[in-house]
Amino acid sequence: MLTPIQRAGVDGGFLKFSEHPRAFGNRVYARYVRDEKLMTVPEAVRKMTSLPASNLGIANRGLLRPGYFADIAVFDPATI
Numbered sequence: 001m002l003t004p005i006q007r008a009g010v011d012g013g014f015l016k017f018s019e020h021p022r023a024f025g026n027r028v029y030a031r032y033v034r035d036e037k038l039m040t041v042p043e044a045v046r047k048m049t050s051l052p053a054s055n056l057g058i059a060n061r062g063l064l065r066p067g068y069f070a071d072i073a074v075f076d077p078a079t080i
Contacts, residue, residue: 029075
């Protein structure tokens with residue numbers, strides 16, 4: 001089983017969290033990027049976007065490219 005730092009898709013989470021699974025991305029960023037500095041912002045974003053899309057074989061998702069669906073999230077790194 002992959003650890004949270006290896007996979008960080010935001011449409012899934014861990015059973016021990018009672019909040020909506022999409023809130024899991026906030027935890028990944030806050031803990032592993034901001035607090036523990038175990039990964040960079042681009043690495044965390046990739047693990048929550050293009051990596052899960054690629055692993056699941058979902059075409060035209062996870063990257064900002066012409067012809068792809070544009071799922072964009074804007075956040076303040078200081079408050080997430």
